[in-house]
């Protein structure tokens with residue numbers, strides 16, 4: 340799939356063979372860390388089938404596919420270091436992979452790149468699944484500062500590598516604020532281990548404040564595997580709130596979403612922890628594909644409404660109830676909201692959240708999903724969704740069934756719109772109607788073509804819509820500094836300079 344956007348394989352990359360596998364085997368402490376379809380000449384490793392590697396070669400959306408014959412799941416930072424030093428020496432292209440939940444095709448190979456997964460990393464913590472970290476912290480009275488629908492599969496290393504935003508960024512801020520330190524292995528001659536503000540590492544450890552020199556860890560946050568493999572993370576964990584409230588409201592139009600947001604910020608202030616929205620198409624899609632019951636008693640007038648999810652997190656239940664109650668009362672009184680449900684217990688908190696969190700999965704059940712993750716002023720968001728629908732209609736894509744539905748939702752609190760265009764199939768004709776139109780429409784609104792999912796392979800050639808030539812040039816230089824042979828994430832993330840040769 341997606342051959343239209345696939346750049347050529349760099350001819351100087353080494354093709355993986357049995358000698359390489361024998362080397363990897365010699366540095367890995369566990370036999371389960373090596374999965375390869377390359378046969379062993381002397382039977383010293385078991386040959387895997389292509390099926391064993393499929394889950395690592397194909398992305399979550401089933402949109403991007405590679406054909407790597409080798410998957411390594413090293414258990415320690417030292418193993419990662421030996422692998423990367425070897426790949427540097429032999430010029431072997433590498434794709435670091437976490438939970439493989441990324442949505443821009445970054446985490447899977449384009450061709451035969453080695454897959455370096457954090458699934459096995461035990462002594463360092465990059466391979467920890469986000470939800471397991473939350474479960475670990477819960478009884479101690481703390482929480483992770485981020486939460487996303489993919490929590491059951493994504494790794495914290497992957498979250499940091501993609502600078503994932505998620506559902507509570509509004510309250511706890513981005514990982515650029517909450518990550519204190521990073522351990523990463525560089526793709527250089529020595530497989531250098533870079534430890535920045537990590538407890539037990541070299542130098543200062545896990546401090547809240549550290550103003551000594553360039554803040555190198557920031558470069559790794561959102562670097563999507565282009566600068567090194569993140570093997571360890573130290574992160575601020577906020578106190579678990581003792582009181583949580585969740586309400587889902589129905590409002591007649593997008594203007595009212597904005598009014599509710601303004602009022603909510605004014606009245607709930609410090610206890611607001613999420614403000615999400617989805618449209619009518621979104622609600623219907625989720626109800627249909629999850630079998631959940633609508634939380635509303637009344638049907639929207641003229642069949643359409645917008646939906647807002649508000650969460651509060653605080654330390655005093657009575658205080659929070661009073662504040663939220665006051666807000667809802669005033670919004671009902673002046674008829675900004677037409678209907679609403681307030682969760683009465685933990686189960687209802689979960690089921691209301693699930694209406695919002697299930698959107699990506701529901702879209703995936705309905706068809707092939709072209710996903711756009713845009714950031715822009717809130718007032719300009721929904722006109723883009725409407726323009727998209729108009730455009731598809733004009734081109735006859737709804738009539739001929741190529742596009743089944745276009746859904747708008749996202750993190751209003753962060754100015755982040757998700758558009759999911761559900762198509763019958765991956766279709767170049769559909770893609771050409773969407774791109775580059777959607778990037779131009781975003782630029783016109785002074786927006787960014789990626790709010791939180793990142794660039795990957797999907798947007799590496801569209802970066803100029805959001806970044807100047809000068810900025811892209813500096814990024815290319817930084818990348819070269821860390822990865823002189825360009826072995827990490829070939830062709831992804833940045834439009835790669837064809838004129839500047841790689842280190843020989």
Ligand code: FAD
Nearest residue numbers: 437438439440441445446494496497500503504505564569
């Ligand atoms: P992968 O998909 O395996 O990799 C992603 C990228 O990071 C790749 O470029 C890979 O090479 C690189 N990478 C992974 N691990 C490392 C490492 N240790 N060192 C260096 N590079 C590495 N994103 C949001 O921002 N907000 C959301 O609300 C959100 N919700 C989602 C909901 C669903 C249902 C799904 C499927 C995805 C969602 N995402 C969301 C996308 C998000 O980017 C990922 O879920 C997550 O951050 C990626 O983590 P991962 O471990 O799966 O990484």
Ligand code: 2HG
Nearest residue numbers: 488699710711757758759
């Ligand atoms: C979300 O907010 C995620 O649910 C996924 O960022 C969005 O699938 C998408 O487009």
Ligand code: ZN
Nearest residue numbers: 505750757791
């Ligand atoms: Zn999101």
